[in-house]
Amino acid sequence: MVGEGWVAHIPSATYGPPRLGGAVVARPAITELLSASDAGLVVVTAPAGYGKTTAVALWDHSDARPFAWVRLDHLDNDPAHLLLHLVTAVDQVAAVDAATFQYLRGAGRAVETQLVPASIAALESAGQIVLVLDDIHELTHDAAVSALRALVQLAPASTTLTLIGRSAPPLDLARRRLEGRVLEIGTEQLKLSAAEAESALDSVGAPVGPSAALVIERCEGWAAGVVMAGMALRDGAPTDVITGRHRMVADYLVEEVLGRLNPEIGTFLIESAVLDHFTAEDLNSVLQRGDSADMLNAIHASGNLFLVALDEQGIEYRYHRLFADLLRERLRNRDPARFRDVASRAAAHLERAGDIDGALVHALAADDLARAAALVERDAVRLGFDGRAGILERRLSLLDEHVFAHHPDAAIARAWFGLTLGDADLIQRSLLLAAAADRGAALADGAPSVKVAAALVSSLVGIGGVLEVVRHADTVCAAGDHLVNPWWGAAASVKGGALSMAGDSENARATLESSLPVLDDLPGFRAVALAHLALLDLDDGALQSAARRSAQARGIVDSRDLCDLVPMVLVYAVDGLVRGHRGDVAGARDAVRGAERLLDRLGDLAARTAALGHALTAATALEIDDPELWRRHVDAGLLAARREPDAAAVHQRLARVRELLAAHAQRGPRPSLTAAELRLLPHLATHLSLQKIAGELHLGRETVKSQATAIYRKLSVSSRAEAVAEAARLGLLDLP
Structure with missing residues (x-):
């Protein structure tokens, strides 16, 4: 009930269309959405600066109907003031009878039974009209909200009531939603599109280019943010300060x-x-x-x-x-x-x-630098050896030198990253810092001590030779089996590889096979262990087993994207040799390219790995008949092997390759058959079918057929018998 003597004053600044300053960016999508709606109620809500009022003003500009605008404030929490305010706005676009104003200003009238009906009558007399109530969030008193609720329920069909604000009061809209009689527009619809944001930037004179995309992303379609960012860019601010x-x-x-x-x-x-x-x-x-x-x-x-x-x-x-x-x-x-x-x-x-x-x-x-160091170190090994070294690099980049110098977790994590790069200096520097900062505590990744963690890293680097690798690996394994020591399997796989290079194939095989069951969550270590086992199988003549294990190792590298991880050089080198042995020249060359790329990155780190990688690549070159490749890798392998006097098996492998290379040089200008083709020649001199020969050589029939065809072509013959005779004449085959 309005008190006696009440006189309302409606400031002219609070009704009428808004003044839109500066260049206004067109919003075709939202304008079309508003224009196409036949809902009697439109509710536009979003935080400050999303262009709510501007969007409705653009609708006003494109719609033929008259728009009556009201900007609400705290005075409108008086329902009598609110209703008089609305009718005053309507009067600006559709004349309202003066008696209505006199009635609304009258003292002592009941809101819901007298003032609301009078306001509804004014709307009915106005005909087709859009009544816009801006800043609807200013209505916080129950009496004003009740008056607005009544207005929403009773407004004539000729009136489209539009509410704009940061939030809407409770208006019981559930039934309207079900009946499709309300259009609700929120933040998602009001966000500027990329094109609209660029127009907004252009309107304030901001540069539109690569910087615009960054501004749009950071502002998330917030119109005011885009405009303010544009003004800052226009005035010379860099994008990173937005x-x-x-x-x-x-x-x-x-x-x-x-x-x-x-x-x-x-x-x-x-x-x-x-x-x-x-x-x-x-x-x-x-x-x-x-x-x-x-x-x-x-x-x-x-x-x-x-x-x-x-x-x-x-x-x-x-x-x-x-x-x-x-x-x-x-x-x-x-x-x-x-x-x-x-x-x-x-x-x-x-x-x-x-x-x-x-x-x-x-x-x-x-x-909290101790926690930060622990967080970086806890997954460092897994990130480095399962194809996610980039994540480890990003985490390490957040730490400064003070953290590495005072927190061994951080230093050990950086040493692991150095291993993925083949950066010997970074590894050694990090291990020295870890030792200096050691306070005897366990590390975040489960390593019981800095000593054990450093030993595992050192076993991979292998300074001091293969026997030193075994010693470091034993230090890790002595800290407990895989049930209590998460790095037992990794250390066992490294030890097995070192024993294989030292020529202790029996213990190497047993150690490598014992490590495999606990390396599922360390795919890089598992791949290298499988490659070592494949090489042992190949040396024992178990070609099928070698091919299976080598394929498993290469599959891990490919599926986990470990191709840039330096320790995977062995996987590529073994894969090349196995493929060459089976006559897959194209596959062998592909593997050789991977091995050579990683050998270049390996540099002086891990001489045993370098020597073996070069020896295997040279052996592959023999298989695919590539003399230049032989010579290059034999020489590089011999140079690396000088630093590994105890790697007996590697020295023997290099010696065999050199012998074969010398024999090849003595043969003179004879047809150049690959090692796989030379292995096939004696079988062609038998009465066995190609199918049975393929079985004896553990190859596919098509592979044997392809190799036989290559032999005929190189010897300039057209039959199996002619090939055998020509090979014997050239000294490539000894016949009884």
């Missing part, structure tokens, strides 16, 4: 969002932004409170405040990135101790959830 901390953006967000909140919600907002995305349960854990769900609901109901729901159920949320930047910076600056406390708990929470990258960022923000 964050919520930029003065222009921060001032806007503080004034339009944070400055309007009660202190309790403001504090919750600032502290909750420490997590990039969150649920109420996450926030309860990190902020040590029990009402996060209620607070999130209150924030959402109050106008979203740049709170973005990540699922339809409203369980997981994040803040708009620029808004989150501002919130975190305010907490960091206003209460550094509280910021570190919250960030530290966030790091622990994310680590438990398995988000190591997020935990690392928060540990560094909290200045």
Whole structure:
């Protein structure tokens, strides 16, 4: 009930179309959506700066109907003032009877039974009209909301009622939604498209190019953010300063969002932004409170405040990135101790959830360097040896030299990364730092001590020769079997490879085979172990087993994208030799290319691996009849082998290749048959069919047929008998 003597004053600035300053960016998609709708009610809600009013103003410009505009403020919480305000706006586009104004200004009239019906009558007399109520979030009193609810329910079909605001009051719209009589437009629809954002940047004179894409991504379609970023770029600011901390953006967000909140919600907002995305349960854990769900609901109901729901159920949320930047910076600056406390708990929470990258960022923000070092080291081996070395590199890049010098976890992690690169200097420097910083504690990856972790790294580097490799591997294995020591299998595989190179094939095979069952989560180590076993099989004449194991090793490298991991040189080298032995020249050459690429990167690191890689590649060259390849790798292998006097099997392999190379040189200009073709020649002199010959050689029939055809071509003959006779004449075949 309006009191006696009440006289309303409606400022002229609060009705009539809005003044749109500067160049206005066209919004064709949203204008078409609004123009095409026949809903009697339109609700446009989004946080500040999303262009709500501009979007409706563009609709006004394109629609033939008259638009009556009302900009609400706190005075409209008086329902009598509200209704008079609406009718005054209508009068600007469709004259309202003066008696109606006199009636609405009259004292003592009941709102719902007298003032609302009078307002509805004014709308009916206006004909086709769009009534726009801007800043609808200003209506917070129950009486004003009740009056608006009645207006929504009773408005004539000729009126399209349009509500604009950061949030909408409760208007009981469920039935309207079911009946399709309400059009609701929110943040997603109001976001600027890439083309619209570029137009906005151009309208303020900002450069439109590569920087525009970055601005659009950071602003997430927020119109005000794009415009402010454009103004900053226009004035010479680099794109990397376009964050919520930029003065222009921060001032806007503080004034339009944070400055309007009660202190309790403001504090919750600032502290909750420490997590990039969150649920109420996450926030309860990190902020040590029990009402996060209620607070999130209150924030959402109050106008979203740049709170973005990540699922339809409203369980997981994040803040708009620029808004989150501002919130975190305010907490960091206003209460550094509280910021570190919250960030530290966030790091622990994310680590438990398995988000190591997020935990690392928060540990560094909290200045918890010990936790940061542990987070980097815990997965370093697996990342380095299962094709994800890039992740390890990125994590290491977040640490400075102080962390590596004072926290052995970080230094060991960097040593592992050095292994993936073949960087001997980085490895040694990191191991020295780890030893200097050792305080006797276990490491995050499960290694019981720095000594054990360093021994595993050193076993792979192998400075001092294969016997030193065995000693380092034994140090790791002595720390416990695979049930208590996560690196037992890795160390056993390295030891087995070293024993094989030293010529102890029996113990090498047993050690390698014992390591395989516990290497499933270390694919790089498993691949190398299989390659060593394939080579032992090949030396024993078990070609089928060698081919199977080599294919498994190569399959791991290919499927896990380990092709750039230096220790995989052995996998490529063995694969090339096995393929060459089977007559697959194209496959052998492909494997050789992979081996040569990694041998170049290996350099002076791990002489035993280099010597064996060159020896195997030279042997493959014999198989595929490539003299230049022989000579190049024999020479390089001999040079590397000088640093490995105890690698007896490697020396023997190189000696055999040199003997074959010398024999080839003595033969003179005779037809050049590959090693695989030379193995086939004696079988052609028998009465066995190609199928049976293929079985004896453990090859496919088509492979044998292809090799026989190549022999005929090289010997310039056309039959099996002619091939045997010509080979005997040339001294390539001894006949009884």
